[in-house]
Amino acid sequence: MFIGNNLQKNSIKNMTLQKYSNRLAIGILCGSLIGLNTAFLVQANPLSSSLIAQTSTTKGQTLTPKILGNATYQIPDRGSVTLTNGQYQGDQFSVTLGKAIAIGDLNQDGTDDAAVILAVETGGSGTFMYLAAVTQSPTDNLPSNPDTYFLGDRVQIKSLKINNGAIRIKMLKAKPTDPMCCPTNTVIEAYQLNNTAGTLSPITLTEKDKQQILIEDIPSPALGDGDNVPTAPGLGEIQIKF
16 A cells, blocks of 8 residues: 555656646747847847938939039020029020028929019019929939919019928018009919929919918018018029028
8 A cells, every 4th residue: 555655656757757847848849939039139120211211302403502503594585595503694584593492392293393583674663583493303303493473563572482292482562552662562473383284373362371371480580671682693503592
């Protein structure tokens, strides 16, 4: 009886040891797998900065004042002119790149475009102000001017901005009682570039839209009264005061 009890105890002990051995083996195996996976995670290379940059929606070159000041523009009823350091001087008229420049995507292709102001003088007292859209070719990133829109005679640009593909302008135009040199009527306008036709078209704004633009598009002190007319850049450089 005593011997039988001892055999039974030894059998139970062996079974217990076998159970612990199995658990230990499983634990070692799991630990190895976890360690292996951890090693893979540690060895994996993080996403490089160059790959992250490729996911950006901004493509093409930066349209700097130098590029815009040496681009070719279409002047309605006068043909195309190529600026040199922000100016063109012809026999019958001159063109000057204005100070206000806005950068943004006009044609929804993920490439930065620009809106600029051109001043055309013909030798008389008038200074005819134009809004010019500048886009970049998706193949070679060269700037082009699909359209130029006449704004008025001696208008003063107070702010110029591209917002959600639309060009927003706040400017002063002369009232019937104002001398042309000194406009006092604040005008809010917006323009959209038609991708198919390649033309600038005015956008109808509600009074709420105009009030929003009036509040949001606040000019800097550099575009205060008397300082927002086009001027020739000094020392061969284009200066933006916006």
